Each structure stands twice: as structure tokens, then as C-alpha cells.
Amino acid sequence: MEELSALMQGFGVVLTPVNIGLMFVGIILGVLIGVLPGLGGANGVAILLPLTFSMSPTSAIVMLSCIYWGALFGGAITSILFNIPGEPWSVATTFDGYPLAQKGRAGQALTAAFTSSFVGAFFAVLMITFLAPLVAKFALRFGAPEFFSVYLLTFCSFVGMGKGSPFKILVAMCLGFALAAVGMDTVTGQLRMTFGMTELMRGFDFLIAVIGLFGIGEILLSMEEGLEFSGKSARINPKVVWETWKELPRYWVTSLRSSLVGIWMGITPGGATPASFMSYGLAKKMSRNGAKFGTGEVEGVVAPETAAHAAGTSALLPMLALGIPGSPTAAVLLGGLLIWGLQPGPLLFVEQKDFVWGLIASMYLGNIVGLIVVLTTVPLFASILRIPFSIIAPVIIVICAIGAYTVHNAMLDIWFMLGFGVVGYVFKKLDYPLAPLVLALVLGDKAEDSFRQAMLVSQGDVSIMWSNSLVGTITTLALLMLVWPLLSKLLAKLRPPKDKPDFAEEQPVD
Amino acid sequence: MSSDREDRAAGDSPAVAKNATVDAIVAAIIFIIGAVVVFEARRLGATWTSDGPGAGYFPFYIGLILCVSSLGILYQATVGKGRDTDAFVDRVQLRRVASVLLPATVYVFAIWLLGIYVASAVYVALFMIILGKYQPVRSVVLGIVINAFFFVMFEVWFKVPLYKGVLDPLRFLGY
Numbered sequence: 001m002e003e004l005s006a007l008m009q010g011f012g013v014v015l016t017p018v019n020i021g022l023m024f025v026g027i028i029l030g031v032l033i034g035v036l037p038g039l040g041g042a043n044g045v046a047i048l049l050p051l052t053f054s055m056s057p058t059s060a061i062v063m064l065s066c067i068y069w070g071a072l073f074g075g076a077i078t079s080i081l082f083n084i085p086g087e088p089w090s091v092a093t094t095f096d097g098y099p100l101a102q103k104g105r106a107g108q109a110l111t112a113a114f115t116s117s118f119v120g121a122f123f124a125v126l127m128i129t130f131l132a133p134l135v136a137k138f139a140l141r142f143g144a145p146e147f148f149s150v151y152l153l154t155f156c157s158f159v160g161m162g163k164g165s166p167f168k169i170l171v172a173m174c175l176g177f178a179l180a181a182v183g184m185d186t187v188t189g190q191l192r193m194t195f196g197m198t199e200l201m202r203g204f205d206f207l208i209a210v211i212g213l214f215g216i217g218e219i220l221l222s223m224e225e226g227l228e229f230s231g232k233s234a235r236i237n238p239k240v241v242w243e244t245w246k247e248l249p250r251y252w253v254t255s256l257r258s259s260l261v262g263i264w265m266g267i268t269p270g271g272a273t274p275a276s277f278m279s280y281g282l283a284k285k286m287s288r289n290g291a292k293f294g295t296g297e298v299e300g301v302v303a304p305e306t307a308a309h310a311a312g313t314s315a316l317l318p319m320l321a322l323g324i325p326g327s328p329t330a331a332v333l334l335g336g337l338l339i340w341g342l343q344p345g346p347l348l349f350v351e352q353k354d355f356v357w358g359l360i361a362s363m364y365l366g367n368i369v370g371l372i373v374v375l376t377t378v379p380l381f382a383s384i385l386r387i388p389f390s391i392i393a394p395v396i397i398v399i400c401a402i403g404a405y406t407v408h409n410a411m412l413d414i415w416f417m418l419g420f421g422v423v424g425y426v427f428k429k430l431d432y433p434l435a436p437l438v439l440a441l442v443l444g445d446k447a448e449d450s451f452r453q454a455m456l457v458s459q460g461d462v463s464i465m466w467s468n469s470l471v472g473t474i475t476t477l478a479l480l481m482l483v484w485p486l487l488s489k490l491l492a493k494l495r496p497p498k499d500k501p502d503f504a505e506e507q508p509v510d
Numbered sequence: 511m512s513s514d515r516e517d518r519a520a521g522d523s524p525a526v527a528k529n530a531t532v533d534a535i536v537a538a539i540i541f542i543i544g545a546v547v548v549f550e551a552r553r554l555g556a557t558w559t560s561d562g563p564g565a566g567y568f569p570f571y572i573g574l575i576l577c578v579s580s581l582g583i584l585y586q587a588t589v590g591k592g593r594d595t596d597a598f599v600d601r602v603q604l605r606r607v608a609s610v611l612l613p614a615t616v617y618v619f620a621i622w623l624l625g626i627y628v629a630s631a632v633y634v635a636l637f638m639i640i641l642g643k644y645q646p647v648r649s650v651v652l653g654i655v656i657n658a659f660f661f662v663m664f665e666v667w668f669k670v671p672l673y674k675g676v677l678d679p680l681r682f683l684g685y
């Protein structure tokens with residue numbers, strides 16, 4: 001039980017008045033970000049990242065991860081009250097959440113959503129507590145070929161598990177890699193793809209890309225709809241909360257199943273959005289009330305919310321243990337770690353024990369704080385959504401511009417942000433996934449370095465990727481993932497056609 | 511960036527752009543980007559040099575995948591059976607998007623000239639007056655209040671100086 005004593009030490013690190021205060025600030029900012037259109041977990045954290053440069057790494061990560069939890073909680077508010085998913089992973093929550101609100105049971109739906117979010121996150125944090133040190137210990141033996149094979153698996157999984165055209169996933173990914181290559185080459189020192197522009201020497205920072213793609217792109221999309229909020233009002237009183245809590249244990253099977261789905265999808269880079277859809281679909285198939293799903297079943301809120309939160313939380317496991325983030329937001333947090341001078345990966349668990357266990361302890365506390373905050377402040381956040389869009393939109397664009405500028409104090413970055421915004425808008429409309437682009441931009445240099453190191457060791461012989469059983473298995477798995485779209489097409493031709501998966505139409509390409 | 515061009519093209523044509531059309535245009539742009547990456551990688555040295563893989567070794571394959579994939583998308587969007595003929599944008603939508611995007615472009619230019627605070631105050635106020643149809647006084651006051659808050663937060667509280675612009679109209683404040 002080495003982990004437990006380390007965890008207790010972690011609680012000791014986190015439980016200072018300053019950190020608890022930052023937790024509340026982070027959660028409130030996070031819910032606000034989750035509620036507002038155009039600001040999401042990834043770009044919210046990206047914009048606020050520069051403000052934490054002066055803090056100690058532990059305090060900073062406590063606040064930033066709490067913003068992330070807050071955003072996960074906040075997405076449910078708009079889904080249930082306004083039928084507008086604040087985040088892509090809360091689309092599935094609208095299916096049963098909004099009908100419940102229409103029936104006047106908004107309070108119940110919100111309580112169920114928040115509580116299941118908490119349950120999902122709790123299972124995921126438990127898993128991180130015990131699994132992350134093991135994975136890290138295992139990964140200490142990794143050399144360059146092993147790391148490259150894990151990178152390969154991460155990116156090939158996007159192709160194998162992603163929804164939509166595999167070509168578009170590949171394009172999004174390779175655009176990320178190409179943008180990452182711009183600037184100084186880390187090995188030879190040559191300038192790459194700058195075309196003589198000195199400003200480009202810095203390269204493209206992924207924070208700028210995140211702010212533009214997710215922030216400006218989202219605003220443009222919302223504007224196209226001509227957004228007019230018409231929401232249900234909600235008041236949560238202790239009685240409703242208590243009544244709902246008494247009802248929830250009945251759905252323990254759904255909760256457990258959804259947590260497992262979420263954890264699995266979070267560790268592999270499937271992400272929170274597919275997890276929530278998969279979990280909703282499974283619950284609909286397996287529940288006794290399955291036929292009534294979509295008309296306002298509490299169980300239909302429990303399933304996607306548990307899975308989304310479990311996935312969002314467990315996306316931090318590969319980030320901490322291997323240095324490979326499982327989601328765009330985890331990628332932004334990883335960027336933060338690098339800026340504070342911490343190298344994420346297996347060594348983090350050896351060299352920065354206080355920091356790692358502080359972070360894990362803060363995940364427990366942050367989710368408890370989050371549950372308390374959202375249960376008590378829902379009316380406040382619902383009223384924020386009644387502020388007209390013509391005030392919110394320019395303010396969000398201003399915040400994005402400030403966020404883009406503060407990353408490098410460079411005016412040019414604001415132009416890049418605008419450009420990425422247009423790209424984000426067009427890509428979203430054409431179903432190009434944005435997550436692989438962002439992850440490739442973050443991991444591009446590292447993936448390339450490990451590839452070149454592996455090639456140096458073997459003197460250009462690709463068979464090093466199969467030089468031992470470990471690296472061979474991972475590489476083979478990765479290639480299998482890469483050709484999976486082709487394989488599944490072949491299988492579908494051989495076997496009689498199956499039913500289409502449920503809700504394939506509604507699911508956004510994340 | 512690359513997609514500015516096709517946005518403008520969609521605005522000029524009276525017909526509503528179809529998803530498949532925009533898809534093909536974007537794929538063509540991506541093919542060009544891929545080709546540029548391949549050529550640049552060749553110039554940098556995409557082969558094995560005396561001390562290991564050259565600087566262009568990795569980007570070369572990235573560019574190659576970009577080219578091949580974009581051809582795949584181009585095929586799907588032009589000849590493929592499952593081409594998506596839904597509208598990409600209709601006129602109303604395009605006008606709404608342009609009504610945010612064009613002012614935003616002017617806004618970024620204004621930041622360069624006037625600095626973030628002044629440009630943002632003007633931007634918020636004008637956005638409210640023109641698109642939100644608010645009273646001018648209320649809009650201007652809100653624009654100034656919001657940016658005064660940002661000023662205090664960044665310059666005073668967090669001590670993170672923001673861009674003051676080429677003309678630096680807030681010089682008199684001493685920050």
C-alpha cells in the first residue's frame with residue numbers, strides 16, 4: 001500500500017488554505033467556461049495558463065485541473081436547461097436531460113448529472129491512484145523505439161477508433177505534425193519551413209492553435225445558428241437533491257458500466273465524447289426502461305455523464321505516466337507542465353513525488369469541491385446564459401485575443417489565432433476531427449525525436465520496431481488500428497449487414 | 511490562412527456552397543500544403559545523412575501522407591458515391607458568420623495599432639451597438655468597464671503586460 005501513504009502525503013501538500021482557495025476559483029471559472037459557448041475546457045485552460053506562470057507548479061496545476069473539472073461539470077447545465085450542449089461530450093446528456101427539464105424536473109436531472117459526474121470521476125481517480133505508478137514503473141524501461149511505438153499507437157488509435165473519414169483523421173493529424181515541424185529543428189538546429197520569415201522561427205505554439213480552433217471556431221459556429229437562448233429555469237433545493245440521491249443507487253449497474261466505458265475510452269485516446277455516446281447506447285440496450293430513453297429518464301442522464309467525466313479524468317493517466325495526453329485538455333495541461341520545467345513521463349513519479357501525488361490528491365478534493373459548487377450555484381450560472389450573445393461573443397473574442405497574446409507576447413500570434421479560428425470553423429463543418437491535430441502539434445517534436453533516435457540506433461533499419469516482444473506487440477497493434485477502417489469494411493462485406501450503431505448521426509466528430 | 515480564400519469565393523457566388531464543393535476545395539488546398547512540405551523536406555535533406563536521418567526525413571513522409579489523404583478526400587468529394595450534397599452555408603448563415611469574422615479581422619488590426627485595451631473597448635462597444643442594437647451610451651460604458659477590469663487584472667494584479675500598440679494611446683497611465 002505504498003500508493004496510499006504517498007497519497008496521504010499528497011493530501012498534505014494540497015491541503016493549504018491557498019490551494020483550497022485556488023480550487024474554488026478554478027472550479028467556478030471552469031463551470032463558467034463550460035457554460036459559455038466558445039470557451040471550453042481545452043482553450044479555457046490554454047487562455048488561463050499564462051496567468052499561472054508565477055505560481056508554484058503544484059498550486060498552478062491544482063487550479064488548472066480544477067478548471068478542467070469545472071468545465072466537465074458545466075457542460076451538463078446548458079445541455080439540461082437549454083438543450084444546447086456546452087461541450088461536445090454533453091450532447092448525449094441532452095437526449096434525456098432536456099425532456100426532464102421540460103417536465104419540470106430540471107432540478108432532479110441536474111442533481112443526477114452532477115452526482116454521476118462525480119461518481120465517474122471518482123472511479124477514474126481511484127484507477128489513476130493505483131494504476132499510474134505501475135504504468136510509470138513499467139515505462140521506466142522504455143527506450144526510444146518503445147516510446148515511438150506508443151506514440152504510433154496513440155495516433156493510429158485515432159484512425160482506428162475515430163468516427164468519420166479516415167482520410168480526414170490522417171489529414172488533421174499530419175497537419176499537426178507539419179505545423180509542429182515549423183521552426184528550429186531540435187536535432188540539427190536547421191530552420192525548417194520558415195521560408196525566410198524570422199517570426200516563424202518560434203514555430204506554431206499549440207496553445208494558439210487550441211485558442212483559435214476551439215475558441216474562435218466555436219464562436220463562428222454558434223453565430224451561424226443565430227443563437228437565441230430559451231431555457232428552463234431551475235432551482236435546486238436540498239429536498240430535490242436528497243430525493244434524487246435516494247433514487248440513484250438503483251442505477252448502480254449503469255454507473256459502474258459507464259465508469260468502465262469512460263475509463264477505457266479515456267486511457268486510449270477515444271475521448272469523452274465517444275465514451276458518452278457509447279455508454280448511453282449501452283444503457284439504452286441493457287436497461288429495463290430502455291424503450292423509454294429519450295423521453296426523460298434519469299438513467300439516460302446518469303449513463304453519459306458518468307462516462308464523460310470518467311473519460312475526461314482518466315485521460316490524465318497516460319499524460320502523467322507516459323507523457324502522452326489522451327485529450328486536447330490533457331495536452332494543454334502537459335504543455336503547462338513543460339513550461340513549469342517538469343518533464344511528464346515515467347520519471348515524474350520518481351523525481352517529483354510531491355507534485356504527482358499532490359495532483360492526484362487534488363483530483364479527489366477538486367471533484368468534491370466541484371460537486372458542492374455546482375449544486376449550490378446552478379441558478380447563478382443559468383442566469384449567465386441569459387446575457388445576450390451580442391455581449392458575450394465580443395467579450396469572448398477579446399479574452400481569446402488576450403490569451404493568444406500572453407503565450408509569447410507576440411502580436412503575430414493573434415493573427416495566427418484568427419487564422420486557426422477560420423480553419424476550426426471550416427474543419428468542424430466538414431467533420432475533420434480537431435483532437436488529433438492538437439495532439440500531433442503537441443507531440444510532434446517528441447514523436448519525431450524518438451523516431452530519429454530509434455532510427456539512429458538501428459542505422460535506418462525499420463525492423464527495430466519489432467526488435468523485442470514489447471515493442472513488436474505495440475507496433476503491430478498500432479498498424480492494426482491504422483488499417484482497421486479497411487478491415488472493418490472488408491468484414492462488413494463478408495458478413496450480412498448489421499444495424500447502424502445508435503445515434504451515429506448526432507455524435508459530433510471530436 | 512488557407513481557408514480565407516474559399517470563404518470569399520462562397521460569398522461571391524449567388525449559389526449556396528455545397529459540403530462536397532467546399533470539401534474538394536479544402537482537399538486541394540491541403541494537397542498544396544502537403545506538396546510544399548514534401549519539397550521543403552527534400553531541400554532540407556530527406557535522406558540518410560552521414561550522422562543519421564536528415565532534418566527533412568520525418569516531414570517528408572508527413573507531407574506524403576497529406577498529399578495521398580487529400581487525394582482520397584478529393585476523390586470522395588467529387589466522384590465518390592457518398593458525397594455530401596448538403597448545404598455548407600446558406601446566405602443568412604454566411605452573413606451572420608461574416609458579421610463576426612470581418613469585424614474580428616479589423617479588431618486584430620486595431621490591436622496592432624492601438625493596443626489590446628483600447629481596441630477591445632471600441633470593439634465590444636461597436637459590436638453591441640451594431641449587431642446587438644443596444645443604446646450607444648450603455649454599450650460604450652460596458653466596453654470601457656470590461657476593459658478597465660482587464661487592465662487592472664493583467665497590469666496591476668497579475669503583472670502581465672499586454673500589447674499596447676504601435677501608437678500606444680494609454681502611455682499616460684505609466685504602465
